[in-house]
Amino acid sequence: MKHLKKITLAFTLTASLAFTAFIPNADAATQHTVKSGETLWKIASKYGVTLNQLKTTNKLSSNTIYPGQKFTIPSTTGVSxxxxxxxxxxxxxxxxxxxxxxxxxxxxxxxxxxxxxxxxxxxxxxxxxxxxxxxxxxxxxxxxxxxxxxxxxxxxxxxxxxxxxxxxxxxxxxxxxxxxxxxxxxxxxxxxxxxxxxxx
Structure with missing residues (x-):
């Protein structure tokens, strides 16, 4: 009986982990890694957020960005x-x-x-x-x-x-x-x- 409980627990844990792997990461949609040639304007336009929202969310004081930088994209634009x-x-x-x-x-x-x-x-x-x-x-x-x-x-x-x-x-x-x-x-x-x- 103990052996059966262990198997059931192991199966439940494995199934739970497998299911979790297929749930989209909520943060994935809100993160952006800067690619070569991108500008703040292009990134804001891509996600439909204002430049000011993008700069404020990421505490940017200028428009200078570098490839590899990671930005959080604001979750709301006020427009559905x-x-x-x-x-x-x-x-x-x-x-x-x-x-x-x-x-x-x-x-x-x-x-x-x-x-x-x-x-x-x-x-x-x-x-x-x-x-x-x-x-x-x-x-x-x-x-x-x-x-x-x-x-x-x-x-x-x-x-x-x-x-x-x-x-x-x-x-x-x-x-x-x-x-x-x-x-x-x-x-x-x-x-x-x-x-x-x-x-x-």
Whole structure:
């Protein structure tokens, strides 16, 4: 009987250790080892965190980094995975065929609206905002928002998250060739990228 208990205990311990080996290490997703050619900006963009978050979390006083350095990636950006996907789908629909910088700028407009007291304070609220029977963004109105985002749109959203709080405060974008509202032309233009003008 004692022998059977020992075998059972050994089996339980082995099974427990084997099971533990397959559980992802919670810290693995939050650690990053710097590779040659990487910059803080590239690392922040890769993980969709702001430069300031990355620097603060790792107690960095400058932007100088070295290959082999290990960084802890902040666990929260204040934006959920579902919101990041929603933003990427909007960027994909709104900025298809536009330069990459324009895609980042569209994502930045969404984040700037979330931060502004004049708009809803969530990504979903901003994307689905409605006034006078119309959605703020055409792809929400026509259903294009429901199409999957491509890799470039996802990367643009991560870059916008890293860039958050450092831009020129754009709250709007429009194509001057197709815009129908006189009001939008009254807004202060911050930058023109591709076919889009960005304004505040």
């Amino acid at each position: 995975a579902a919101d990041i996907d929603l933003m990427a789908r909007l960027v994909h629909a709104e900025a298809k065929g536009e330069p990459y910088a324009g895609k980042v700028a569209v994502a930045t407009v969404i984040l700037n609206r979330v931060a502004s007291k004049d708009f809803p304070n969530t990504v979903s609220g901003v994307v689905h905002e409605k006034a006078n029977g119309y959605y703020a963004f055409t792809p929400v109105q026509n259903g294009e928002i429901n199409k999957a985002a491509d890799a470039e749109a996802k990367r643009a959203v991560n870059e916008a998250l890293a860039f958050r709080g450092q831009g020129s405060g754009s709250l709007f974008f429009y194509n001057p060739k197709t815009a129908k509202s006189d009001w939008i032309f009254s807004r202060q233009v911050t930058v023109t990228i591709g076919n889009h003008r960005f304004a505040k």
